[in-house]
Amino acid sequence: MWLAYLVANLVATYAFLLIAKVQINGGTSDCEVNAHGDLLAFWAPFLLLHLGGPDTITAFAREDNELWPRHLLNLLFQLGTACYVFYQSLPNNKLVVPTILVFIGGTIKYIERTLALYLASFSKFRGSLLSSVNAPLDNDAPNNESRDAGEQNKTDLDERVVIKEAFFCFTTFKGLLVELPISLRQMNKSREFFSGITAKDAFRVIEAELNFFYDVLYTKAAVVHCPIGYLFRATSVGSIFITFALFYVLNKHGFHEYDIRITYTLLLGAVGLESVALSMLFCSDRTVAKMKTSEKHCRSLFKGSIFIKCLHKFKSESSPFALHVLHARWSRSIFQYNLIDSRLKRWPKWIEKLLSLISLGQWVDDLKSGRGEKYRDELGELIFDQLKRKKSAAGDWEKLMEICVARGEWALAHTITRQDCQRLLPFVRDVEYDESLLLWHVATDLCYYTNADPHTEESRKDRENSKVLSDYMLHLMIKQPDMMSAVAEFGDIRFRCTCDEMDNVLSNFDGSKTNITKKNACKSLISVDPEAQLELKDKDTIRSVLSSARVLAARLQNIEKEKRWKIMSEVWVELLGYAAAHCRPSEHARQLSRGGELVTLVYLLMAQLGLYDISKKSKIPLKTKAGGLSVLICSDCTMSKVSFSTHSSCSISIVLIIRMF
Structure with a gap:
């Protein structure tokens, strides 16, 4: 996809020059020259039409938006080349009117793309929000969106309400992407709504909100969904359909049959793409949100509308198409990476050296050790419930700041006895964040593979959630370090040191290391005195965390099984929330083009609940x-x-x- 995105302009330039060359060289007869030249001039603006791209992608990555001047230059160059090709066919061109119509449609599409890139660039996007910089100081500002009173008390929100609330949150919190402050009044409104809904509905709203963020940064939504955009789209679609009709009724005497087939292929492709774009425009979340917002003011217009009824039916969860609409908003994948797995599944040393020479070591490691877990509602409930409890516990700003910077302390203090809390606090309070993450990751594995399944269903859910979050957080730190750069400065170095010590430990097993099961390795590692001397004092030295992780696992083993996994799951949620709040907003935005990340959903959810880290x-x-x-x-x-x-x-x-x- 990236290759196609990059070479599109090169292919169009080559095609334009090829058409110009054929026009100059001519053909075997005057009739053939004129007919063929007319078709060549007619084909040229189709390249502009397709260079404009579909509505669903303008930028492949966030950095592409910053290159909008380059796209503007390409627009001028391609438009000039197309005009030259058209000029070469004058004055006896039989397809002047259809060619001009395609020119209009193609130019509009290309302008839409360039304008979308410009509006999504950091400086322009941030500048468009600076007009409301005084909003945080104006707590009496009117609410710019009407919210349905009582809707939040439903246990299963209607899809239209989800989209409408997501659009409200998007308009309120879009400044987060460019590190602008949020209005206290709007934050209170959002917190009030999210405090009264279920975890499932909360994540549905956040997913739809992320979809709006994606649309603004990577699609033409910001250009199309405005009065001028609607006019442009009507003009573009109308010109293509009229062109198809004109060519269909045109006397094609003198045109080569093969050229006619190519022309129909181009026309049908353009008509098909415009039809799809038009249907997606009508069925988009933004269209539904605007109709839902305006419904009270235009009730007489909407009442009895077949289109509106069909659209609402399409968006409802009972629709067979709704599953695709709902689940396509983010990948719903939680990527996993495990330290012990990566050491047990190592290649022989000579293969690793060979892979490192050809720079394929990381890629092969991802294929071998990386995996993905599907997002489950149970995990969302765990995260949402803990965030709501945190918000309830924050009585003032000082307490809120204390909770926002917590990375395990709050969970320990509110889950277990004072004595157990004091035994576990050093593993979160006296270490750096990346060290704490590695400690709890190894300890989670040791407890997971050395204990029988808990007896209660709740504990089993906590056990599985702890394992998923543990491997996910390590994936972020090792495989996506940009998202953790603000909190895990030496995470990669400490991870390598721990891997080296793990290799030494595994090498002491009897027999070949390839025959060691993960369960046996964990059972051997956890056999340590829980009161062993900790090695957490020397903060100036970056060292392996394996020894301390074994002590942590042993201390966790002394806690009641049903309570143990509750502790670990809540610590992992707090570690996840700490990373989400301290990740740079630009990194959250960049991940949207790659399918989205759970940490980004948590970041937005914390902001909606008022757990925005104001201490940053x-x-x-x-x-x-x-x-x-x-x-x-x-x-x-x-x-x-x-x-x-x-x-x-x-x-x-x-x-x-x-x-x-």
Whole structure:
């Protein structure tokens, strides 16, 4: 797909030049030259039409949006080349009108693509939101979306309500992608809604919200879903259909049969693509959201509309098409990577050296050790319930900041006894984040493979959720380090040290290492005194965590089985939330083009519930002017305690911000 995306412009340029060359060389007779030249000129604007691309992809990656000037230059070059080809066919062109119509449609499509890239670029997207930078200070601003009272108390929200609420959240929280502050009033509205719905519905709303984010960054949605966009789309579609009709009734005497077939192929392809684009426009989530929002104002227009009824039926969960619509919003895959598996499944050393020489080591390792788990509703319930409990426990801003920066301490303090908490706290409080993640990852494996299944269904769910989150977090740290760069500075080095020690331990087993089962390896590793001396004191040294992880696993083994997995699952949710809140927003946005990540859903869910990490020092300056005085305000501060005082004589509002570092 990436190759096709990159070479599209090159292929079009080559085709344009080839057409121009054939026009110059001519044919064997005047009749053939004129007829063939007319068709060549007619074919040229079809290249513009297809270079405009489908509505569903304008950028393959986030960086493509920053290259919009290059696409603008390509547009001018391709348009100029097409005009030259058309000029070569004048003045006796029999297809002047159809060619001009395709020119109009193709130019509109290409302009739409270039404009979409421009609007999705970081500076433009951020600039379009800066007009509302004072929103966090204006807590009395009217709500820009009407929300259905009482809808959040339903146990199973209608799909139309899900889309509408997702669109509201998107318009409210889209500033998160460019690190802008969020209005306290809107955040409170969102928190109130999410606090009253189930975990399943909460994740449905977040998935639909991610779909809106994807549309803005990687599709033509921002261009098409506006009055001018609707006019452009009507003009483009109309020109293509009229062109097909004109060519169908045209007297084709003098045209070669083979050329006629090529022309019909181009026309049918264009008509088919435009029909699909038009149907996707009508059935898009944004269209449903706008209709749902305007329904109270235009009830008489919507009442009895066959189209609206069919569209709502299509979007409902009872529709056979709904499964595709719902599940296509993100990949619903949770990629897994396991430390012990990666060591047990190693290739012989000579093969590893060969793969490293040809730079295929990482790729083969991904194929061998990487895997994916499907997202389950039980995991969503675990995450959502803990986040809601955190929000309920946050009585003031200081408490909220303390909860936001927790990475296991809060879960331990609210789940187990004080004595057990003190025995486990050093493994989250006295170590760096990446070290804590590796400690709990190894300990989770040791407990998972050395204990029998829990007796209760809830404990079995906690056990499976702990395992899934453990392998997922290691996948993020090792395979997607950009998403963890803010919190796992030396994670890769510490992981390699742990792998080396693991290899040494496995090499001491009797027999070949290839015959060692993971269960046997874990049973051998966990046989350690739970009161053994910890090696967590020297923070200046990056070392293996295997020894400390064995102590952690042994201490977890001393806790009651049913409670043990509850502790571990909640610690993993907190580690996941910490990573989600501290990942750069640009990385969350970049992952949308790759199918989406669970950590991004958790990031948005935390923001909706008000667990936005206001302690992060992003230091995004927001400039406000008051009577000629410019004041720079940190975006983080605008969400914390701010007091206002007005000078009685000059009416200048002075924002007093007090921060303790």
